[in-house]
Amino acid sequence: MSHVTGTVQPASLKIGPDFGPSTSPNTWTVNFAYTPAPTGTKLVMLHFTGASFPANNRLEVDLGYAGGEMDVFTSVDGTDFWTRPVNVYAVGATVTIRYITNGAATGGVQIDQYGRGERHTKDPANADAKFNSLSNSDPFLGDPTYPEPDYATFWFCNDPPNWENAACIAPAGDTRNVVAPSVGMILHADFSNQLGFFLSTCSVTLVSPDTIITAGHCMQDPIEDVKSASVIFNYATNCNGTRQGGYSGRFFKVKEVIRQRFADGSANDYCLLRLKVPPAGLGITPRPMRIDLPAVSEQVFGIHHPNGAVKKLSIPHPGFAMVTSQGVNGIGVSLDVSGGSSGSGLFDTAGRITGVLSTGVACGLRYFPTYTIQQDIATPPAITRDVMLVFDRSGSMSLPGTSGLTKIEEARAAASLFVQLVRAGTGNRVGLVSFSTTASSPVDFPLASVTAGSKNTLIGPSPFTGGIMGGLAPGGSTTIGGGLNAAYGQLPPGGPNSSFRNVLLFTDGLQNTPPMVDPANTSPTDIRIDAIGYGTPASLDGAMLTALATIHRGQYVLADTNLKLQKFFALAFGNIFEAGLVMDPEFVLPEGQTTAAPIPFSVCEEETITIIVGWDTRDAGLLIELTTPLGASVTIGSPGTQSSASRTWTFLRVPLPHAGERDGTWKVTVFRAGGIGEFAAPLPEVRYFINVVVSGGATLRRMPDTAKYYTGDVINPLVGLQYLQGGLPPNAKVKVTVSRPDASVGNLLSQEKLGPPVVINADTIPPRQATLMAIEARTGKPVVGYAQQTYDLFDDVVNTNSPEPAGLFGNPLKDLLTMEGNYTFHFQATYGDTCTAARELLWSLHVDPGIDPSLTTITSSVSGGTGTITLVPKDKYGNNLGPGRGDGLSITGAPGTIVTGPVRDNGDGSYTAPVNWNPSSGNGPGVVIGQPSRPPVVVHDPNVPGRDRCRKWKVLFWLMVLVALVLFLLWLLK
Template identity: 30%
Template structure:
């Protein structure tokens, strides 16, 4: 039972003086050896050392039973939940060997073909706790509950019975969508390409309507808002071919007027989405578009105690917000906050077009893809002249269930032709699309082809490979020179790409955590390159407005009063400065930030499909646009791409009172035997950024033992003032002044500020008394002077 390793007996060898020799002995009991008691033996070592007896070493070994114990985790039924038909979900079970000998799994069989074994067999599971992950995919093709059994053939010494599998194939979850569209007077403003803002909105909304699913039971409603008018363009109703045409017709009839009341528009949407008798889908979405700052109640953002709306928490509503135009012309903090979902940050985004008007269509397509669980493969931008051709190759992989190729452009007078070339070299045009079982639609600023790969589509077995989009500039207006156009290719796919941030809005200097989740069939997949192109402002709006001084004449004469600025002097100042400069006030620049899945960059565990990194260059206030891009490998090794764009706002909302300017000036007041002081606050953050004008509603100035005269007044340059009055006999050092800006607080004694640089003014009502005193003093000086001059 005991044998020398590598040697036959008798074994002789020589050990040098001071040296050593190692001999290995193995215990190798034959089959059938009793396990009841230890087996023994001896090694006798004879040597030539005189006077030293031979050396004997006792050997002992116990025979144990060979075990290969197979345990499976989870031990019960492996549940896949509800999966849309023709989609796939992969889950893993863990095979663990609790025995003392390696275990071999020779075969695994599954009773229902809708369950697919992804792990090759046979395979070995190491002893003593060794494990092997076995992947199983559920791929339903019909609406039903699917039960199956996993049977395992192995040399396990324990009994391993069948493992139960359970999943349910369902139709895609229904969606109820409400579009809340700005119909205020500013939507009549002109844009590039000879179109008004409202015309661009009508086109983008029509594209969204055209792209929605038909015949499944999804619902769409539209409300337009201004002030005083808020109305349903259409109530929430089922989407079908007929209703789509009605929706587009009614959207086309929107006439801009009045002021901006975002709260009223949202309330109308909430009234229907929260009514269980009207909105029956579990997935509810609001798409809000606005081009300006809300200036009529009810407000979403509180303004000086004005009425506000209540955002419902149940049912959960996803928000997607779009700012049409420049960041300085709207409350981007409000739009960012509305769109952020702290429970699921990858659901709900804020987008800003700036003056890149084609982006309105881009963002409506992106929101539609999120709404209906689709993903953007590519969305490049091109410049196209008359006679130019753009050729865009697009790779479709096995995981993709369909593809929509959308082209959109800037000028309504541009004539553009779009064709699609399939992998088998079939050319699809607007003339033959229907006969090819391809959906084709064309609007005034867009054109698209939609191809389904779900059976019984004729493209099911012809989808994989390179599709080619061919875009030709048939006639581009001379005024445009080159047409700026973009393309979005979206797909319902088993490969998901979800981008998210960790907050709705940020303060200057905050760190933005960038996240991207990449999976196929619910499992992580490989990516070659994942990064984010971050574009941010070169200067904050608060700084621009604080440093730009405008006279009263400028405020009155430079620009006619309009609906967005008649009651909002910040909006008016911005508009005047834009008119003077003939350009946008804020410029932007960008850089690329790589994302990692190594467990060291806020990304969780390594290789878990979560890619992340941080962005720290946020010292400037404003809107930051983040373009997430990924080059991926599918489970079958196919190369593909995914993209997602979203925006967020960085605000000057952490005031640093060490940098903030606080001044006190003595001023006259009406009340007798009282003295007035004007307390002025010019808020700044730790980077010396001015908060700027437009925030009087979040500034508070109070003083103990003093009375407030009126409210907080702003100077439209970032300064906020409050007049207080106290009895003349009051000791200024007993008056405590409290200043609040957002959640920041500071206090000081009135005497501390009033002693340095007190300014004195004269009340106009007592001017005659002041002049009389001056005259008397002057007269007395003259008399004294003449008296001294007498001989």
């Protein structure tokens, strides 16, 4: 949870007939003495284990609540459970526990630990002084006047914070007074590597008679967390902080998790919990969840329990805060909150909850909208998927690939691997639409259930190089938008898999024929798009593919070799249908060698492993052998396995457990048959990859990030690691290796000068890409090389902006984006307790040069107020934007300058604009340069100052000073 408010202490106590004689007939009574906290004990909550309740035996625990209310446990509560918090001010130094027999003379329970509420300093993992705090979560209010905590100020927009005690709200009928009783604080036992087990709090809101809502990150391991969780709604004081007359704090036990979403690759951050409600009910009116998004500038307020303190209202009445931004992934607002405020509600003036506090920084909080939550809970998790393959067959696909075959031959083989990997008869559906000048109409293969027959129609029988896919031929220009629109038509909402609709886009080039893709268009919002680009920066529009995939919750990857192309189609299968990837290394099997060294990998909790091997030489015929942890051999044809093979790939799928084996170290060995005959040709060198794709266990997903990145920007590559059913894998560690460009394409093209476009099989390649392709053809190597850097990722608030470690991992990288081009992020995660598991994730990102006004050069040629301005745009590292980038720029006049016509691209990295300039403006000739999603910059010609309209007055001033000085000297000479 979001704030530490106590510790968990060990204990050893046994009670019941199995452990000794009774203290009275049918009753075993123990007064459990807890160890007082050094700073004073606020509450205790007991953990029982090994419970046995034969017949109708039961356990009673006195809580110190009004009316003698107690916790009663029976066999329906299982063998492991927690009490609600005990009011130590009422029960004193001991808690009375009774084991009562009723129908059986055996049974008993044990106490092995207890939670102890006490004042607590910050989590030591947060070194920043803004996290310094000292809690005082005292829900039973032991002091006549409540001492406020020392609050962590990290989320403060104002210091002191602009909030007030919720008890100060007036009049009684004010909406905020109506809302306040439904706001509560949840308390449970949590765990971190730094602190071990501890008590922690978040804020909640009652949204139905027995249901509360909070943030998903507050219940990071929901199945375990709910066992110890309890909620209090009446934790409040008088306005002046004094204890209310007759106050008696009362907790209600959390019964079950309804649904929790967080760190699963979506922006979702919410948790719905069901309470154990007494027969008379809670006596609290729930708050309705708003079904639409609040408007920007709409009035809102928040009520919360910061640092486990009594209820606070942000901002103080009678004022309201205003919504600063809104969307399906978040409502932006500036309020003061602190640790423990997470999960609290943002309310509108009608008293409806509009969102739960998710994340943010000072003056910029984000609440996850109830609008989105209600859509999500209305759609149960699907176990099947719909996928439309959108396949490029434009003229450039007739060019040679990296294996000696044409690009289209390589791509058809890679796509057939994807199709063959999808299990038949599972409810998944796959379709195909191809495009060149237009999209195929009707589509090549309408969306249909994956069966043996539909696979045969789509990719043919073994070796899966035929069917509809095998008949696709290159020719024509490129309409990526046309292909996508045709795919969308096959994925209407309301179908059997409508909540999991996917597009897998493959292309080797740039769109040049309408309809064009507008990467800023989020429609359709509920279709995920993954994109695979095949080629180099010379042939791909990485910026468009990055934006398209990102805004549609998918991933873009750049494949610069045939081997990576096959690998990334296999990776797409793992990301769409399975839990993901365990490993994906590449190797070389040397000339003449038949067997590679075994490669180990770990299995921990997975349900299926699929070993995929692809190679770069057609008909190399590589084979797979698996070795189990106990040394048994598993090969193609082994009982219970599935397998398939083509000319450039093979895979082996093994459901687990296999012959009783699951967790442990497995090994995969790649081998091939030796040459046959006395004069057999030597076996050639073969490059190959091994992908291990798994189902079950945890998933590693990229967190949503729709930002467009430029050189010089800070990027935080956030990922989430979580079990799909909820909960965090133990002992998780994540690192990322970034492949970054080592040269500036803008510099290279500025030196080379822009050449003309070229046409390849009716597919027009624009000048910029055509020039880069010509350079590659001339030099025999890609225009850009890549260097690698590895960074550790962390799960603390400084690196994730999440109020607590909850499955998010990040690291703001400040000096990574120094060159334009393609950056590939390769994440590697490990986790586990008694066994070790691994997950990997890859995605690519295109970065454009961010124009820097201090390094951009500008010259002007103006006579009589008319002329031209020529500029050479550069980024903060001195890299040229380069020629051919005019479509990504807006150039307008700076104050005193008017751009009078279209800007000319000079082909050498410079751009010339015709202008009118007013010398009397006080500014030199200048322009304003804009780039998408980036503040504009202003540059002036430093060599042409503007005419100073105040110059004559300055001259007169100094003349007067000179005259005064002369008169003064004459006076002295007298």
